Amino acid sequence: MNSEPKPKGREAVKLWRRKKIIDATIEIITRHGIAGTTIARVVELADVSMGLVNVHFKSKDALLTEVLRQMADEYKLHWRHKLEVAALEPASRLQALVLADFDPEVLNLKTLGIWFAFRAQVRARPGYLDLVGTRESEQIQTTVELFRKLNRETGLEHDAVLLTRALSAMLEGLWTEYYLYPGEFDRDGALASVFLFLNVLYPGRFQGVGVK
Amino acid sequence: MNSEPKPKGREAVKLWRRKKIIDATIEIITRHGIAGTTIARVVELADVSMGLVNVHFKSKDALLTEVLRQMADEYKLHWRHKLEVAALEPASRLQALVLADFDPEVLNLKTLGIWFAFRAQVRARPGYLDLVGTRESEQIQTTVELFRKLNRETGLEHDAVLLTRALSAMLEGLWTEYYLYPGEFDRDGALASVFLFLNVLYPGRFQGVGVK
Amino acid sequence: MNSEPKPKGREAVKLWRRKKIIDATIEIITRHGIAGTTIARVVELADVSMGLVNVHFKSKDALLTEVLRQMADEYKLHWRHKLEVAALEPASRLQALVLADFDPEVLNLKTLGIWFAFRAQVRARPGYLDLVGTRESEQIQTTVELFRKLNRETGLEHDAVLLTRALSAMLEGLWTEYYLYPGEFDRDGALASVFLFLNVLYPGRFQGVGVK
Amino acid sequence: MNSEPKPKGREAVKLWRRKKIIDATIEIITRHGIAGTTIARVVELADVSMGLVNVHFKSKDALLTEVLRQMADEYKLHWRHKLEVAALEPASRLQALVLADFDPEVLNLKTLGIWFAFRAQVRARPGYLDLVGTRESEQIQTTVELFRKLNRETGLEHDAVLLTRALSAMLEGLWTEYYLYPGEFDRDGALASVFLFLNVLYPGRFQGVGVK
DNA sequence: AATGAATGAGCTTTCATTCAT
DNA sequence: GATGAATGAAAGCTCATTCAT
Numbered sequence: 001m002n003s004e005p006k007p008k009g010r011e012a013v014k015l016w017r018r019k020k021i022i023d024a025t026i027e028i029i030t031r032h033g034i035a036g037t038t039i040a041r042v043v044e045l046a047d048v049s050m051g052l053v054n055v056h057f058k059s060k061d062a063l064l065t066e067v068l069r070q071m072a073d074e075y076k077l078h079w080r081h082k083l084e085v086a087a088l089e090p091a092s093r094l095q096a097l098v099l100a101d102f103d104p105e106v107l108n109l110k111t112l113g114i115w116f117a118f119r120a121q122v123r124a125r126p127g128y129l130d131l132v133g134t135r136e137s138e139q140i141q142t143t144v145e146l147f148r149k150l151n152r153e154t155g156l157e158h159d160a161v162l163l164t165r166a167l168s169a170m171l172e173g174l175w176t177e178y179y180l181y182p183g184e185f186d187r188d189g190a191l192a193s194v195f196l197f198l199n200v201l202y203p204g205r206f207q208g209v210g211v212k
Numbered sequence: 213m214n215s216e217p218k219p220k221g222r223e224a225v226k227l228w229r230r231k232k233i234i235d236a237t238i239e240i241i242t243r244h245g246i247a248g249t250t251i252a253r254v255v256e257l258a259d260v261s262m263g264l265v266n267v268h269f270k271s272k273d274a275l276l277t278e279v280l281r282q283m284a285d286e287y288k289l290h291w292r293h294k295l296e297v298a299a300l301e302p303a304s305r306l307q308a309l310v311l312a313d314f315d316p317e318v319l320n321l322k323t324l325g326i327w328f329a330f331r332a333q334v335r336a337r338p339g340y341l342d343l344v345g346t347r348e349s350e351q352i353q354t355t356v357e358l359f360r361k362l363n364r365e366t367g368l369e370h371d372a373v374l375l376t377r378a379l380s381a382m383l384e385g386l387w388t389e390y391y392l393y394p395g396e397f398d399r400d401g402a403l404a405s406v407f408l409f410l411n412v413l414y415p416g417r418f419q420g421v422g423v424k
Numbered sequence: 425m426n427s428e429p430k431p432k433g434r435e436a437v438k439l440w441r442r443k444k445i446i447d448a449t450i451e452i453i454t455r456h457g458i459a460g461t462t463i464a465r466v467v468e469l470a471d472v473s474m475g476l477v478n479v480h481f482k483s484k485d486a487l488l489t490e491v492l493r494q495m496a497d498e499y500k501l502h503w504r505h506k507l508e509v510a511a512l513e514p515a516s517r518l519q520a521l522v523l524a525d526f527d528p529e530v531l532n533l534k535t536l537g538i539w540f541a542f543r544a545q546v547r548a549r550p551g552y553l554d555l556v557g558t559r560e561s562e563q564i565q566t567t568v569e570l571f572r573k574l575n576r577e578t579g580l581e582h583d584a585v586l587l588t589r590a591l592s593a594m595l596e597g598l599w600t601e602y603y604l605y606p607g608e609f610d611r612d613g614a615l616a617s618v619f620l621f622l623n624v625l626y627p628g629r630f631q632g633v634g635v636k
Numbered sequence: 637m638n639s640e641p642k643p644k645g646r647e648a649v650k651l652w653r654r655k656k657i658i659d660a661t662i663e664i665i666t667r668h669g670i671a672g673t674t675i676a677r678v679v680e681l682a683d684v685s686m687g688l689v690n691v692h693f694k695s696k697d698a699l700l701t702e703v704l705r706q707m708a709d710e711y712k713l714h715w716r717h718k719l720e721v722a723a724l725e726p727a728s729r730l731q732a733l734v735l736a737d738f739d740p741e742v743l744n745l746k747t748l749g750i751w752f753a754f755r756a757q758v759r760a761r762p763g764y765l766d767l768v769g770t771r772e773s774e775q776i777q778t779t780v781e782l783f784r785k786l787n788r789e790t791g792l793e794h795d796a797v798l799l800t801r802a803l804s805a806m807l808e809g810l811w812t813e814y815y816l817y818p819g820e821f822d823r824d825g826a827l828a829s830v831f832l833f834l835n836v837l838y839p840g841r842f843q844g845v846g847v848k
Numbered sequence: 849a850a851t852g853a854a855t856g857a858g859c860t861t862t863c864a865t866t867c868a869t
Numbered sequence: 870g871a872t873g874a875a876t877g878a879a880a881g882c883t884c885a886t887t888c889a890t
Binding site for chain 2: 030031032033034035036109113116117119120121122123124129132133158159162163165166168169170171172173174176177179180181189190192193194196197200201
């Protein structure tokens with residue numbers, strides 16, 4: 001655990017400990033799954049006392065939900081940021097969206113471990129659904145718009161909704177591949193698959209990107 | 213639980229009860245996830261005694277593995293069968309493979325519930341990996357071959373391995389979509405997405421299939 | 425398990441199976457202790473069905489008691505026989521009694537395993553006491569008489585009751601030694617210890633016996 | 637259960653409860669044997685919650701081993717102390733060793749109950765052997781030395797090793813007698829037996845000790 | 849007479865949560 | 870605010886016993 005040094009000030013220490021608990025929880029879920037995530041393991045890794053979890057979070061459940069919410073927020077901020085700094089042409093923006101999903105900040109064992117762990121709980125706890133959904137609707141909407149713009153630019157008439165669905169599914173599927181076989185996963189090859197698809201759809205628009 | 217009537221004969225009753233336990237386990241995993249799957253819940257649903265699980269299966273763990281193995285076997289048999297009864301042209305065979313993954317026998321809440329539940333355990337129990345992998349290698353190999361044949365037939369030179377990866381990911385992603393939003397999932401639209409992709413790659417070869 | 429061949433005749437087979445259960449029980453108690461003696465283990469070793477134990481013996485408890493009773497009977501018959509075939513002089517008879525306790529028919533892992541296993545249950549089940557006592561009163565009485573005769577013969581005036589107690593205790597203690605360290609136990613040395621004691625008491629009467 | 641009053645102070649209460657569990661375990665083993673020793677019985681007698689056993693001791697097994705180890709330690713400390721405060725002549729020291737084994741602190745129902753209970757497990761759990769052996773080697777060695785000194789003093793040439801073995805066995809056997817018949821056991825008579833033996837070996841050296 | 853599938857009470861152990869310090 | 874000893878419900882598992890075959 002790479003923990004930051006203990007800060008000074010009462011409130012600061014409190015927040016610092018809270019963060020330690022959340023980070024430890026993420027690590028433990030990644031290693032042992034949700035079923036294997038016990039308060040005892042979390043507090044040992046976070047190096048805090050047993051009772052502190054129930055001081056900061058009302059219950060174990062609340063802690064888990066908090067962890068998930070944080071993950072979801074980070075993901076959202078991440079792709080939005082990547083979009084902000086991207087160029088204005090639709091192809092560049094779409095490319096940015098795709099690349100965002102393969103950025104190590106997102107595509108790493110911890111993030112995906114949490115993601116898949118909570119997804120497995122969706123049927124039992126429908127409340128999680130909003131947080132673990134396949135790409136939130138804002139992102140979907142953005143993608144549809146980009147395909148529409150691409151159509152307009154190129155004069156092609158692909159069904160933007162269907163394309164969005166296909167692209168989202170592909171990204172989702174490649175995440176799954178990474179989650180299951182993190183050791184063998186080949187990021188460039190995965191990107192090549194995606195851009196092969198986009199290149200065939202809009203010839204020339206994604207040339208040279210993601211080519212192995 | 214829609215249970216078959218109690219059969220006659222000692223051995224038959226034994227097998228019938230064994231099956232009741234497996235079916236109940238599947239149902240409980242689907243409803244409550246693996247973490248929420250307790251022997252107590254299983255035996256109540258199966259309407260057998262607590263001890264029977266350990267009579268038929270050595271342990272709870274063995275029961276879960278058995279359930280998963282059975283699921284994996286059924287999936288394999290299913291797509292092989294669909295391939296056997298398909299026509300000989302590569303496009304038809306590929307189409308059969310895709311359709312197989314959307315057949316209600318595979319794409320249903322129980323099957324996918326089990327699938328995703330066990331996947332979430334992969335990091336904690338690596339032994340599961342072989343049974344929950346994204347499409348087994350035999351299926352992958354078959355798909356690569358079909359793309360190669362399509363290339364030969366059409367004179368196109370798409371990278372068969374990349375295409376296979378893209379297709380597999382898309383199917384995987386659409387399963388995820390179904391798993392998360394079973395109520396809203398639109399099977400025809402999903403198929404349309406896939407065949408839009410294939411049609412763009414091999415124009416005319418998948419015409420009229422999966423079109424909404 | 426060295427089992428005799430299956431005999432013919434309904435009643436004979438019944439008794440044969442009954443014996444197989446008892447022999448298996450002895451073996452299992454020796455190996456696993458009473459706590460580790462389960463019906464499942466017994467029937468597996470005896471190669472009979474689960475239910476048969478409760479057919480032949482009312483309960484597991486009754487089986488254990490039966491095993492112990494049999495052991496106690498065999499022990500009694502054994503020393504009585506050794507006494508019968510011994511010469512008439514008191515020293516020879518006493519010597520016979522001592523040697524009887526070191527005869528492999530008595531001093532072996534199975535017999536002592538059972539003995540000590542049941543003794544450990546005495547507080548919990550006082551009923552066992554009569555069967556596992558340190559040397560039954562008949563044997564004690566016989567020994568006291570022999571010491572008295574030896575006194576009369578030799579003109580010595582040792583307290584026969586105290587001597588009997590001392591001798592019994594020594595034999596008991598040597599059994600304990602054998603039970604705890606069967607591999608290292610040295611039968612001749614043990615006998616030498618006992619006869620050293622007797623020789624000092626009655627000089628010349630046990631000369632050359634048990635000398636290492 | 638004669639329990640000491642609840643002390644004050646967090647750590648003190650913790651130790652007090654820990655001790656209550658150990659004491660209760662000893663009592664339960666004495667009453668019901670190891671097979672009949674359940675956590676439920678122990679915690680009821682100790683008047684603590686079920687989970688506390690696994691808080692203080694990792695498992696039931698660890699608790700039992702702890703109890704046994706403690707018993708063994710106390711025994712060792714006891715005879716060493718008795719030897720320390722004894723006079724220097726070999727006869728006095730030997731006498732002290734014998735008397736130590738009949739001291740109520742050692743020769744009582746609880747201590748012997750534990751002793752015999754664990755011995756019955758030796759075949760099934762060889763690890764216990766070191767803790768339940770018949771007199772540890774240090775004690776054996778001490779005894780051999782004392783007999784040698786007695787030989788030197790008296791000019792006699794008894795085999796010191798054989799004598800040690802005989803004496804140890806006798807003490808062991810008398811313990812067995814006490815364990816089986818605690819109500820009828822006559823401590824003075826038992827001592828008289830032992831010293832009769834020693835007196836015959838070394839006339840005059842143990843005069844007047846243990847005489848009824 | 850003999851079987852062995854099935855039962856269910858009772859076992860040890862785990863672990864989220866509480867609360868006196 | 871933070872601690873961690875203690876709780877006790879609930880878990881998986883064992884196994885003597887029953888009884889339809």
